[in-house]
Amino acid sequence: MERMRATVRRFFPLAGLVCLMGASVALSDDTGPFSPLTFKSGVGFLEPNSLYSLNLRFRAQLGVFGATKGAEPASISGQVRRLRLRLFGHAATPSLLYTIQFSFSRADMDWDTTGFPNVIRDAVVVWKPSETFQLSFGQAKLPGNRQRVVSSGEMQFADRSIVNRAFNIDRDFGLQVNLSGALGVGETRGSARLAISNGEGRNTLNLDDGLAYTARFELLPLGAFKDNGDYFESDITHELNPRLSIGAGYSWNSESRRTGGQLGKEFGGGRTRSLGTAFADVVFKYRGFSLYAEAMHRHSQNPVVDAAAKLFVLNGFGALLQAGYFVSDRWEVVARVAGVRPAPEVEALADQQTQYTLGINRFLNGHRVKLQADLTWNEEVDRGANRSDRNWLGRFQLELGI
Numbered sequence: 316m317e318r319m320r321a322t323v324r325r326f327f328p329l330a331g332l333v334c335l336m337g338a339s340v341a342l343s344d345d346t347g348p349f350s351p352l353t354f355k356s357g358v359g360f361l362e363p364n365s366l367y368s369l370n371l372r373f374r375a376q377l378g379v380f381g382a383t384k385g386a387e388p389a390s391i392s393g394q395v396r397r398l399r400l401r402l403f404g405h406a407a408t409p410s411l412l413y414t415i416q417f418s419f420s421r422a423d424m425d426w427d428t429t430g431f432p433n434v435i436r437d438a439v440v441v442w443k444p445s446e447t448f449q450l451s452f453g454q455a456k457l458p459g460n461r462q463r464v465v466s467s468g469e470m471q472f473a474d475r476s477i478v479n480r481a482f483n484i485d486r487d488f489g490l491q492v493n494l495s496g497a498l499g500v501g502e503t504r505g506s507a508r509l510a511i512s513n514g515e516g517r518n519t520l521n522l523d524d525g526l527a528y529t530a531r532f533e534l535l536p537l538g539a540f541k542d543n544g545d546y547f548e549s550d551i552t553h554e555l556n557p558r559l560s561i562g563a564g565y566s567w568n569s570e571s572r573r574t575g576g577q578l579g580k581e582f583g584g585g586r587t588r589s590l591g592t593a594f595a596d597v598v599f600k601y602r603g604f605s606l607y608a609e610a611m612h613r614h615s616q617n618p619v620v621d622a623a624a625k626l627f628v629l630n631g632f633g634a635l636l637q638a639g640y641f642v643s644d645r646w647e648v649v650a651r652v653a654g655v656r657p658a659p660e661v662e663a664l665a666d667q668q669t670q671y672t673l674g675i676n677r678f679l680n681g682h683r684v685k686l687q688a689d690l691t692w693n694e695e696v697d698r699g700a701n702r703s704d705r706n707w708l709g710r711f712q713l714e715l716g717i
Contacts, residue, residue: 357717359404368404374468374683374716375399381709389706395420396712397467399436412441414455428573428580433518436486449493454517457577458491458508458531459484460594460611461562462635464546469682471548471605471639472689473712476653477668478633482611484566484592485577487512487527502538507531514568516577525570525589527577533562540600548607549639549647550600551681563595574620574628582620590615590628603641610634618661629665630658639676647676649689663699670694670708687712 353359357372375398381391403414416437418424425433439453456464462475463483475483489512498505507530513519514527535545537559541552545560568576570587582588596609611633618628637651651672657665674689691708 366408367406370403372401372717373399374714376467376712376714378473378710378712383707385706394422397423410442410444412443414439414441428578435518447494447496451491451493454486454488455491456486457484457510457512457529457566458564459529459566459592460609461546461596461598462609465548468714468716469547471637471649471676472651472672472674473687473710476635476651477655477670478609478611478635478653481629481631481633481655482592482613483578484529486517487514487577488517489513489527504535504539506533514571514576516573525568525587527566527568529564529566531562531564533560535560544600545598547682548605549676550603550605550641551678553603553641554600555602557601558599560598562597566592574626580626582626586620588615588618588620588628605639607638608636619664622664625664627661627664630661631665632656645678647678649674649676667696667698668694682714683716685714687714
């Protein structure tokens with residue numbers, strides 16, 4: 316009897332796996348009138364009456380990063396930079412959508428600023444009764460600078476620029492409205508995105524009296540990009556006609572408790588600051604060539620909260636210019652220059668920084684599966700200590716997702 320029980324325990328997991336595989340094959344059989352399992356956007360499940368749908372997607376970024384100190388090697392490390400799981404679909408009606416996204420790598424969970432594993436990135440419900448109107452409620456990216464709104468899995472380089480790192484407004488919990496459509500002049504299209512949110516970032520308590528107000532406007536004078544190509548970097552669709560998008564916006568965060576508004580360290584002691592962030596960007600694509608430029612500016616009254624603890628709002632200006640060109644169907648060469656200049660009132664606490672980057676990308680399946688490598692010359696000037704540093708930064712990254 317004991318031998319029989321041991322045999323059952325040994326083969327039960329295998330039998331379960333065989334049954335699961337058989338069920339999957341049965342569900343994916345397209346010969347019948349209804350197939351609840353799809354692979355059009357990740358792995359998808361559809362309820363027989365089409366009232367509910369669920370799609371699952373994942374992606375991982377695996378990288379090796381090195382740096383020098385002057386001309387001498389200083390550090391090299393490998394890490395899982397991002398590991399994401401995304402669930403999305405519709406509920407009750409195709410016009411009621413939802414998105415939930417989780418992050419699982421330490422580098423992707425804001426440990427340094429929150430002190431806890433900040434797993435939830437997005438949890439938002441969207442009502443989209445038409446192609447021109449969209450209303451969102453929950454936690455999601457704010458309509459800020461374009462490079463932050465573009466997914467980290469669809470970047471032209473292994474990471475976003477130092478300008479985005481210094482001034483972006485990231486995610487928040489609140490209400491967003493998106494209006495878009497043709498403007499009646501040739502192929503010209505436009506959009507307006509408005510948001511009212513907590514102003515404290517993702518998964519935090521709103522303990523102050525202030526909110527954040529964000530607006531972004533876009534103009535596409537040459538018509539729509541193929542596959543919404545104005546919101547992924549690199550011209551992987553090889554636009555047959557010139558395409559241009561111009562965007563600008565502003566965000567005002569009232570009485571925030573953090574150095575970057577929705578991001579950064581907390582001031583502590585009930586201290587707050589109000590800050591405004593302005594941003595403008597432009598993207599151009601044509602026959603494998605892409606050009607992207609962005610400028611950002613942040614300002615706050617009395618930005619220094621605690622100089623000794625380096626708690627301050629980074630008042631200042633940043634700009635970047637990057638370009639890429641496909642030398643073949645799957646190989647792209649890229650270049651970027653970016654700079655951040657702190658305002659005089661905080662230049663003793665924040666470094667002036669400039670980076671020059673050259674890179675190459677190999678696309679195996681668009682942005683879903685790709686290899687990226689780049690080399691950066693980094694210059695930093697610390698005016699407070701009257702010191703300057705120059706060094707090389709190297710990055711190699713594998714992107715894998717479905």
